[in-house]
Amino acid sequence: MRADAARNRTRLLEAAARLVAERGAECLTMEAVAAAASVGKGTVFRRFGDRTGLIMALLDRSERLYQESFLSGPPPLGPGAPPVRRLEAFGVATLRHLAAHRELLLTAEPEACRRLDFAPRHARIAHVTALLREAGVDGDTELLAEALVSYLDVALLHHLTERRGMSLDRLEAGWHDLVARVTRD
Amino acid sequence: MRADAARNRTRLLEAAARLVAERGAECLTMEAVAAAASVGKGTVFRRFGDRTGLIMALLDRSERLYQESFLSGPPPLGPGAPPVRRLEAFGVATLRHLAAHRELLLTAEPEACRRLDFAPRHARIAHVTALLREAGVDGDTELLAEALVSYLDVALLHHLTERRGMSLDRLEAGWHDLVARVTRD
DNA sequence: GAGCTAAGCGGACCGTGGTCCGTATGGCTT
């Protein structure tokens, strides 16, 4: 990547972050970001592909931390704790991660529906599948993982907390319950 | 509703159905429907609110039939069979319903993500909640229903069958497994 | 440092969903 491209990339990310901070995620239009970074609109698209790509780039740092925490962090989230315990912690961590970035993720989702195969989800599926197997769950663990991870969804989280008035605590308890039901033999 | 409005409504629905049949769901743009019905674009929006509304109207008949089948149809889907058996049948019926209208539903979904509260989903949640209680499942049945219904999602179905190459049979088996795990005590 | 070329840039342009508002008319009242 050429120097000017790298510079523009960081300028765009900074401008985008500033926009979100000052005016909310809804004002994060591609044109506004371009203008705020004093750059052409085409440049934004070349750097990030599309709106979802830009948002993913914005969340990248947080996503890495989150991912590391369950892949190699301390127990009970990371390795060292029994698999079911890790699964419980994973769901809670994920719900909180989603809640923290809810605003941004929701404005990205329209595109992401089609992108149910985007990288973060893949990682979650793989992780849950591994934990289920480790826990000795038999049957179609891959599909079971898909079902479980579907519960850990921003849109669902948003719907249940905002529209249906459920607390995050309740969702977390729901996850514990779900894991317990699925893993007991 | 005035007579001309009613006439335009049916003309629009016919035009939309024709468009989908002839050129696929992707060509179902609001402007194309308006043109095909020889009507102004504004009229389409007034009648159906937005694109999702139009698509829901298009699927309304099928949705009613589907809904009736599990609310008052013959067992094991309808009343008469034991609740767990009905739950199993419900999932299979829903997966097939979704698969049948996949194309149309997918092009509507972008909007529908925000609309996790749209009527059909409500009905499904209510139904599953009732069956879980009837089956003697204790705990947060409402939330458990949300988790189960999240598995019955067009976008997920599409992803798993097209992108991951799973068969519909496998998804149905996965539902049976899920129900078994959740309801056993 | 001149010349070359791939990489990058930017903004005009397009399609689509959705809004708005001035105009037309169905159909009720008298």
Place this chain on the structure above:
DNA sequence: AAGCCATACGGACCACGGTCCGCTTAGCTC
């Protein structure tokens, strides 16, 4: 039959995501 007005119409208009392509420039080569 005439008058009235709520209802409905239609298309110009807007915002935004995304594409395209002719122009610019970083930075390597000689």
